[in-house]
Amino acid sequence: MWVDGFASDSLPVTDRGLNYGDGLFETIRVEHGGAPLLERHLSRLRTGCARLALPLPGPQALRRELSAACDGMEEGILKLVLTRGSGGRGYAPPEAPSCRRVISTHPLPDYPRSRYRDGVSVRLCTTPLGTHPATAGLKHLGRLDQVLASMEPPAGTAEGLMCDASGQVIEGIRSNLFLVRGGQLLTPDLAGSGVAGVMRGLVLDLAPSLDLEPVIEPVSTDDLVRCDEMFLSSSIFGIWPVREVRALTGFETVGPATRRLMSAVAALGVKQWAP
Amino acid sequence: MWVDGFASDSLPVTDRGLNYGDGLFETIRVEHGGAPLLERHLSRLRTGCARLALPLPGPQALRRELSAACDGMEEGILKLVLTRGSGGRGYAPPEAPSCRRVISTHPLPDYPRSRYRDGVSVRLCTTPLGTHPATAGLKHLGRLDQVLASMEPPAGTAEGLMCDASGQVIEGIRSNLFLVRGGQLLTPDLAGSGVAGVMRGLVLDLAPSLDLEPVIEPVSTDDLVRCDEMFLSSSIFGIWPVREVRALTGFETVGPATRRLMSAVAALGVKQWAP
Numbered sequence: 427m428w429v430d431g432f433a434s435d436s437l438p439v440t441d442r443g444l445n446y447g448d449g450l451f452e453t454i455r456v457e458h459g460g461a462p463l464l465e466r467h468l469s470r471l472r473t474g475c476a477r478l479a480l481p482l483p484g485p486q487a488l489r490r491e492l493s494a495a496c497d498g499m500e501e502g503i504l505k506l507v508l509t510r511g512s513g514g515r516g517y518a519p520p521e522a523p524s525c526r527r528v529i530s531t532h533p534l535p536d537y538p539r540s541r542y543r544d545g546v547s548v549r550l551c552t553t554p555l556g557t558h559p560a561t562a563g564l565k566h567l568g569r570l571d572q573v574l575a576s577m578e579p580p581a582g583t584a585e586g587l588m589c590d591a592s593g594q595v596i597e598g599i600r601s602n603l604f605l606v607r608g609g610q611l612l613t614p615d616l617a618g619s620g621v622a623g624v625m626r627g628l629v630l631d632l633a634p635s636l637d638l639e640p641v642i643e644p645v646s647t648d649d650l651v652r653c654d655e656m657f658l659s660s661s662i663f664g665i666w667p668v669r670e671v672r673a674l675t676g677f678e679t680v681g682p683a684t685r686r687l688m689s690a691v692a693a694l695g696v697k698q699w700a701p
Numbered sequence: 702m703w704v705d706g707f708a709s710d711s712l713p714v715t716d717r718g719l720n721y722g723d724g725l726f727e728t729i730r731v732e733h734g735g736a737p738l739l740e741r742h743l744s745r746l747r748t749g750c751a752r753l754a755l756p757l758p759g760p761q762a763l764r765r766e767l768s769a770a771c772d773g774m775e776e777g778i779l780k781l782v783l784t785r786g787s788g789g790r791g792y793a794p795p796e797a798p799s800c801r802r803v804i805s806t807h808p809l810p811d812y813p814r815s816r817y818r819d820g821v822s823v824r825l826c827t828t829p830l831g832t833h834p835a836t837a838g839l840k841h842l843g844r845l846d847q848v849l850a851s852m853e854p855p856a857g858t859a860e861g862l863m864c865d866a867s868g869q870v871i872e873g874i875r876s877n878l879f880l881v882r883g884g885q886l887l888t889p890d891l892a893g894s895g896v897a898g899v900m901r902g903l904v905l906d907l908a909p910s911l912d913l914e915p916v917i918e919p920v921s922t923d924d925l926v927r928c929d930e931m932f933l934s935s936s937i938f939g940i941w942p943v944r945e946v947r948a949l950t951g952f953e954t955v956g957p958a959t960r961r962l963m964s965a966v967a968a969l970g971v972k973q974w975a976p
Contacts, residue, residue, distance in 0.1 A: 427714055428885070436711040437719070439702055439803050444712070444784065446841035447722035453790070478845070479852060505790060507720065510848075515780060515807040517844060517874060518851035528714050532790045556894075557832030559866050560849050568722035569792060569842020570753070573785075574835050576793035577754060591893065593832050597790060618866065619831075 428529045430434070431491055441526060443509030446517060447568035449525075450474040452624075454504040455662050456496040461504060464492065465659055466624045471508065474564045478642040480510055481525055488527070495529050503532040503662060507567070537663055543668030546584035548598070548658070550647070551575040555588035555596050555619050561620040575599045583672060585658055587650075590619055595645045598658050601666070602626035605645065606655035611638040625659040702805045706766055715800060718784030722843035724800075725749040727899075729779040730809070730937050731771040736779060739767065741899045748781065749839045754894060755785055756800055763802070770804050778937060779808040783841070801934055803902070812938055820944030821859035823873070823933070826850040830863040830871050831895050838897040850874045858947060860933055862925075865894055870920045873933050876941070877901035880920065881930035886913040889920040900934040 427435045442448035452467045461467070468485060473484040482488075488506075496504050507528040513520040553575040561568075575586050576599055585598045596614050597603055603624040605612040611633045616622050633640040650656070656668035702710045717723035727742045739746035743760060750757040757763075760866070761782075771779050782803040788795040795805050807962040828850040836843075850861050851874055860873045871889050872878055877898040880887040886908045925931070 432769065435714055437714050439712050439782075439805065440709055442785075442848075444719040444803075445726070445842065445844075446848050448848050449844050450973050452722070457720065478849070503790065507714075509719075511866065513917050515778065515805075516810075516844065516851075521850060528719075530714065530790075535791075554834045556833030556835065558833070558846060559829045560831065561845050566843075566845055567720065568841075568845055569720075570722050570841050570843055571719075571833060571970040572792040573721050573723050573794060576791075593830060676799065692717060 428491065428495065428527075430526055431487075437528060438512050441509050441565050442513050442519065442523075443507060443526070445515075447566060448519070449507060449509030449567045450480070450565060451507045451565055451663060452490070452628045454506070454676050455577070456499050456502045456504050456531075458500065459496060459498055461492065461496060463624050463628065464489070466504075466545075466627060467661070469595045470565070470622065470624060470627075471506075473661060474566070475508070477561070477564060478510075478566070480508065480524065483508070483525060483527055488652055491527075491529060495531055499531060501534050501606070503534055505530045507531060509567070513550065520583065540668050541584055542664075545667035546658070547582065547670045547672060548585045548587055548668055549578075549583040550582055550589050551586040551599065551628070552580055553578060553588065554591045556606045557592075557618040559618050562619050565621050572599050581672060587671065589647070594649065595647060595650065596620040597623075598660075601658040601660040601663070603645070604629060604657050604659060605649060605653040606657075607649075607653045609637060612641045612643065612645060612649070612653070615642050616700040623659060624661040625664065629659050629665070655686065702803065703766065703770065704803050705801055706762075712773040712801065712803065713787050717781060717786060717788050717794065717798075718801070720790075722841060723753075723794070724782060724784030724842045725753070725755070726780065726782045726840055726842060727891050728937060729767070729781070731774050731777045731779050733775065734771055734773055736767065736771060738899050738903065739764070740934070741902060742781075745840070745897070745902075746781075749841070750783070752836070752839060753785075753841070755783065756798065758783070758800060758802055766802075766804055768807055774806060774821065776809050779886050780807060781803045785844070809937070811909050816859055816938075816941050820942035820960055821933070822857065822945045822947060823860045823862055823943055824853075824856055824858040824947045826861040826863050826874065827855055828853060828863065829866045832865050832893040834893050837894050838891045840896050847874050856947065862946065864922070868922065869924060869926065871895040872898075873935075876906075876932060876933040876935040876938070878920070879904060880924060880928040881913070881932075882924075882928045884914055885916045886911060887916045887918065887920060887924070887928070892919050898934060899936040900939065904934050904940070913930055958959075 509526045511526045597620045602653045630640045658666045786799045786801045872895045905915045933941045
């Protein structure tokens with residue numbers, strides 16, 4: 427772990443990233459000591475810095491630090507957290523903030539090969555995803571909705587899909603969502619919430635060369651049952667085909683209303699199981 | 702500054718408060734070595750912990766630490782940050798998280814007496830306040846919307862009012878909003894966003910004894926111009942009467958469309974100023 431270029435595993439309690447979620451992060455997949463999507467990650471970071479008026483660290487120095495961190499790593503994850511640094515109590519940042527960067531490396535999760543081969547089962551989360559137009563699309567540090575969604579019973583699924591309060595499907599907890607419908611490649615509009623993933627950007631860029639027309643628009647749960655294919659994208663796991671979408675409530679257990687109706691029907695002497 | 706009861710000014714970079722905004726905070730006003738609203742702060746913290754499934758530190762130990770921190774302080778601010786502690790990369794928390802508490806003290810801002818005597822000028826922020834039903838009302842660590850609103854030109858005002866994306870007025874950047882209309886004391890509904898302030902709770906509790914009927918419902922910008930009185934509440938500054946609400950754009954300078962029209966009228970030879 428490095429803080430501002432020096433080996434360190436701690437940072438000041440005055441850091442605005444801790445106190446206000448005032449910062450951005452990137453999780454970057456490393457392969458053979460390099461990061462194939464590094465430029466896309468840096469580009470998203472630049473966009474985020476501009477939107478938050480965060481002074482971006484010198485890009486050459488940042489590239490050097492990131493390279494040094496993943497040097498010799500066969501595979502893994504490089505995480506960069508960029509905060510607005512320290513600044514007293516109160517939301518207003520200091521006039522000339524000195525940003526703080528934290529770089530750490532992590533092992534790659536051991537994803538089963540079957541997720542790529544056979545697809546995954548996903549569930550609809552009940553935690554609503556917030557709508558925050560001022561920071562939509564950014565990978566900022568305030569990720570409490572995702573934390574809460576991660577705490578829902580996973581029910582044997584690989585990922586959860588999150589909807590905003592109006593019921594529009596926005597993204598996976600840690601991935602973006604794509605639907606294939608005819609020749610169209612549809613992904614939810616992220617103008618109000620969600621993270622514009624680096625792998626999402628790559629997939630959208632690749633689509634035309636694969637005869638798929640990229641379409642960015644609101645996606646409803648209706649759309650989930652009216653498509654030809656569905657997949658998730660992530661710069662960490664790549665692409666997972668989606669095999670099924672489970673609505674959490676009522677699929678794993680017999681719900682209370684259903685149970686009462688079953689009992690009522692049984693009470694009439696009507697058999698409900700095969701003889 | 703104290704981290705988990707020990708004097709310290711740093712915390713691990715693995716802290717989930719930093720990485721995901723996974724935690725809560727309280728800013729508590731200290732008077733004569735004590736905190737008059739401490740029980741209300743602890744009560745809100747308890748509610749927040751329950752909603753986020755954060756294990757609350759033992760309340761007696763916490764009270765003791767907070768008391769020790771403000772012991773001998775004539776006046777000031779006690780800040781408590783409670784995070785879900787350390788837990789590797791990924792949104793899902795560890796099974797048995799060990800929460801981390803950070804206590805710090807800060808000087809009270811030197812607010813001019815005139816704000817209490819003559820009231821304050823407030824502005825409408827252009828940064829939209831996010832809607833996040835899963836965490837609405839909580840004082841959680843993801844406060845980037847407030848940071849961005851704080852960076853808007855203050856234009857000589859003491860506080861900014863924030864509206865959600867649908868234009869409903871929710872709260873001040875660092876305070877809650879109240880309108881008096883007839884015998885009613887109206888404050889915005891915080892079911893979708895906002896922080897349920899400790900001083901807001903106190904004001905709502907006091908209202909009936911002052912012949913004011915507390916009403917919690919959506920507040921529009923229309924309501925701002927159709928009320929008898931307006932004030933802000935905060936556990937740090939107390940109550941500030943509002944003297945005027947400024948829409949930021951067009952009040953401070955001559956806007957571009959207005960300027961063009963003024964020129965066009967002038968070009969017709971029509972005088973626009975007193976002779």
